[in-house]
Amino acid sequence: MTDQSMRSFLAALENKGELHHVERNVDTRFEIASVLSLRERGPAQLFTRVNDATMSVVGNLYNDRGRFACALDVPRAGLDALCVSALERPIAPKIVEDAPVQQIVHRQPLDIGSLLPVPHWFEREAAPYITAGVIVAKDPETGRRNVSIARLRLEGGNRLMAGIAKNHHLARIAEKAHHRGHDLEIAVAIGNHAAVLLGSQMYVGLGDDEFDIVGGLLGEPVELVKCKTVDLEVPAHAEIVLEGRLRPADLIEEGAVSEFPGFYVYYGPGIGVEIGCVTHRADAIYQAILPGYAAEHCLLGAVAIGATLTRDLQRSIPAVRRVFVADGGMGRLHAIITMHRPRLGEGKRAVILAMGLVNLLKLVTVVEDDIDPEDPRQVEWSLAARFRGHEDLLVLPGVRADRCDPLHEDLVVTKIGMIATTRPGDGEPGGRSEFVMPPRDVFERIRQNLHLY
Incomplete structure (x- = not known):
């Protein structure tokens, strides 16, 4: 049985010298941030x-793709394949x-602020935010689980405010409960295994249980326990769980976030939450998770979006090999698609x-699968060597955008695609893009014995 807690990964980081202990006293008000x-x-x-x-605080756990891979016990290069496999073979x-x-x-x-050391992150935000809380709810019509992350602001005592985009599944489920005349039971798990965090971010359909994907990532069923006061199940090996109700009729103005x-x-009002029970480890x-334009925040979305897009594109276009969502594009807006010898027009x-499946995307570059999408130098080389502006530039003005896009106007934005792939005959002997190299037999012999040189 895999250790399904966050603690096994903390121990691994400690052994590798990648866990720094801050032993001086720090204030939750802006110092942790x-x-x-x-x-x-x-x-x-x-x-x-x-x-x-009485609790310690940990942050910057997953600020590199290699950290996710380590926590899931796969090589860094195998992270994407594991995520796609989990989507296709859930448990x-x-x-x-x-x-x-x-x-x-x-x-x-209850006083959540006294129980939990929740950081106050940024100057203009009105109060502390819980940023790594995995929220569990059930669709009141179908009973199917939804697992996601949304920001939760402390409002004093047992009250929170949830900031949820209206198109997110949790908001749609809450609206269903509201129309039925009742609140929505929720549970918030804090301090989770990487599989739980990643699974909660996968772009899947309403009604798909993200805990099944978590099982696929773990290679075994994730262990859940029934909550004490609400009809929900939460990760048994989490650190902390808040049990309560999301109240769609209780709107709270959020202000700057x-x-x-x-x-x-400035998104306007969020939804009120009342917590009735808190459980945690002794x-x-x-x-x-440091919010804003921060590595861990961006990567959590980037890894999950890349995996779901890879699966979905491959269903329609078999030439697609991988979708890499770039950190520089905030882990949401820029993607690089690798393809194997795509036919004309397939790029x-x-x-x-891709843009239709994920409305956040607004700059997508397509390259051949001989290019490492994680290496900006190789991607830039591909644009320099294979991109023909008059044929390969796709400009789509007035496309629906996500409310998070920093440049949208009335929720529309111009989106761009760049196709930097070869043409038939490119790369063949004597062709315009044939790579220079020594004779292959010499090169391979040296490669195998390079340690002797």
């Missing part, structure tokens, strides 16, 4: 003394009776299909 920002790409940060809290969860996350139980009256482009945005560790078709 400052340390995580200044050490955004380095070791994970474990804050052992946070105000007067249903398993219910257990006893769970570490329910060692301690708190019931009303950080978003992945790195700017403040020595719980609070997990925080443009892949661009249009």
